[in-house]
Amino acid sequence: MSDKKNIILGITGSIAAYKAVDIARRLMEEGAVVRVVMTGAACKFITPLTFESITGKPVLIDLFSDPFSHINLSKEARLLLIAPATANTINKLSCGIADDLFGNLWLTYEGTVIIAPAMNHRMYCHPSVQKSIRELKSSGVNFVGPVSGSLACGEEGEGRMAAVSTIVEAAIAALTPKDLSKQNILVTAGPTIEPIDPVRYISNRSSGKMGFAIAKAAARRGAKVTLISGPSSQMPPANISFVPVESASEMETAVLKYLPKATSVIMAAAVADFAPSTVNKSKFKKTEISAINLKKTPDILKKVGEKKGKRIVIGFAAETGKNIDNAKNKLKSKNLDLIVLNDISQKGAGFDVDTNIVTIIDNKGKITDYPLMKKIEVANIVLDRMMALKR
Numbered sequence: 001m002s003d004k005k006n007i008i009l010g011i012t013g014s015i016a017a018y019k020a021v022d023i024a025r026r027l028m029e030e031g032a033v034v035r036v037v038m039t040g041a042a043c044k045f046i047t048p049l050t051f052e053s054i055t056g057k058p059v060l061i062d063l064f065s066d067p068f069s070h071i072n073l074s075k076e077a078r079l080l081l082i083a084p085a086t087a088n089t090i091n092k093l094s095c096g097i098a099d100d101l102f103g104n105l106w107l108t109y110e111g112t113v114i115i116a117p118a119m120n121h122r123m124y125c126h127p128s129v130q131k132s133i134r135e136l137k138s139s140g141v142n143f144v145g146p147v148s149g150s151l152a153c154g155e156e157g158e159g160r161m162a163a164v165s166t167i168v169e170a171a172i173a174a175l176t177p178k179d180l181s182k183q184n185i186l187v188t189a190g191p192t193i194e195p196i197d198p199v200r201y202i203s204n205r206s207s208g209k210m211g212f213a214i215a216k217a218a219a220r221r222g223a224k225v226t227l228i229s230g231p232s233s234q235m236p237p238a239n240i241s242f243v244p245v246e247s248a249s250e251m252e253t254a255v256l257k258y259l260p261k262a263t264s265v266i267m268a269a270a271v272a273d274f275a276p277s278t279v280n281k282s283k284f285k286k287t288e289i290s291a292i293n294l295k296k297t298p299d300i301l302k303k304v305g306e307k308k309g310k311r312i313v314i315g316f317a318a319e320t321g322k323n324i325d326n327a328k329n330k331l332k333s334k335n336l337d338l339i340v341l342n343d344i345s346q347k348g349a350g351f352d353v354d355t356n357i358v359t360i361i362d363n364k365g366k367i368t369d370y371p372l373m374k375k376i377e378v379a380n381i382v383l384d385r386m387m388a389l390k391r
């Protein structure tokens with residue numbers, strides 16, 4: 001079996017088949033090699049050409065065009081993802097009916113399987129479908145969804161295919177080695193906002209992308225993850241506990257609540273350093289404000305450093321310029337094991353973007369520079385460095 005993320009994406013005859021285009025595209029963005037297999041019914045909903053254009057590889061449909069394609073394909077693949085999976089396909093798979101390429105592939109494939117059902121809610125509840133799902137689950141097949149919602153037929157109920165992002169995340173997580181399965185990681189992300197009045201606030205810039213990437217990478221690697229985040233438009237990753245907060249003091253309360261169970265803490269949040277001394281109950285008129293008195297917010301990471309125990313504690317330092325000394329001071333004063341310095345004045349680093357350029361400094365003074373990379377890659381490096389300290 002290949003080490004690559006070789007995925008067979010099986011598409012069956014459901015109106016949700018068009019969403020498989022996005023699934024294929026996103027899996028490829030995650031570094032997967034995607035081979036598409038379609039049933040004849042799937043081709044009535046969407047053309048194979050669409051998938052050939054996206055994946056750059058021929059789509060397999062016909063059992064007889066190459067008599068051994070199902071055998072060769074199943075040897076190479078590390079994951080069989082069937083999305084969408086119809087009631088007909090689920091029933092056929094549970095019985096092992098091999099009257100087309102799809103069914104033959106199923107019988108030759110021995111690796112991990114994920115099925116994302118999509119059908120009318122009454123079909124989904126039908127005893128034959130439920131029995132097939134039970135049998136497939138008991139033979140080790142993983143199911144993602146379906147979810148409740150409005151269905152293509154105009155009815156409401158359970159039968160809608162799970163969100164594309166949920167399916168893609170399940171696929172990538174299934175291919176990721178679980179080296180963090182004994183870890184319980186507390187991650188902070190996003191900005192905090194400190195209200196002036198019900199309308200206005202002081203904040204720091206942060207989209208949450210860096211912290212969410214750390215939570216996502218850790219969950220994929222099998223860790224229990226609690227993500228505490230200030231306001232962010234990012235979707236919380238699958239399989240984590242998500243705790244939304246607003247202000248620094250709310251973040252502090254949440255961090256201290258979840259700290260006892262954490263084996264490591266990684267603080268990527270851009271906590272506002274100052275908050276208005278008082279919060280006005282009603283909206284100030286423009287003419288009423290000439291100055292705002294500020295107070296310091298709690299230094300959450302410093303408090304975590306004081307209560308550190310055997311935990312690994314990692315902070316981030318957002319600096320304008322590669323200020324190694326500033327970062328080292330933060331590392332020392334907050335009792336950290338590692339600090340991840342990002343020079344936010346560099347193109348492709350810091351706030352909002354999907355990439356970062358970091359320098360990691362350890363508590364012995366060792367400095368390691370990393371090139372521009374995606375935030376998910378930075379996240380995995382931070383997690384690798386965390387694990388190296390545990391050995």
Ligand code: PMT
Nearest residue numbers: 206207208209210268270271300301315316317318351352
């Ligand atoms: O969210 P993105 O758009 O992806 O941007 C990512 C990021 C640039 C916000 C992130 O990579 C980053 O650098 N986060 C830390 C930002 C920051 O507040 O740095 P700082 O140098 O001011 O703080 C140092 C450390 O102390 C940080 O871990 C911070 O979370 C923590 N801190 C700071 C102040 C405070 N009152 N309490 C804290 O716990």
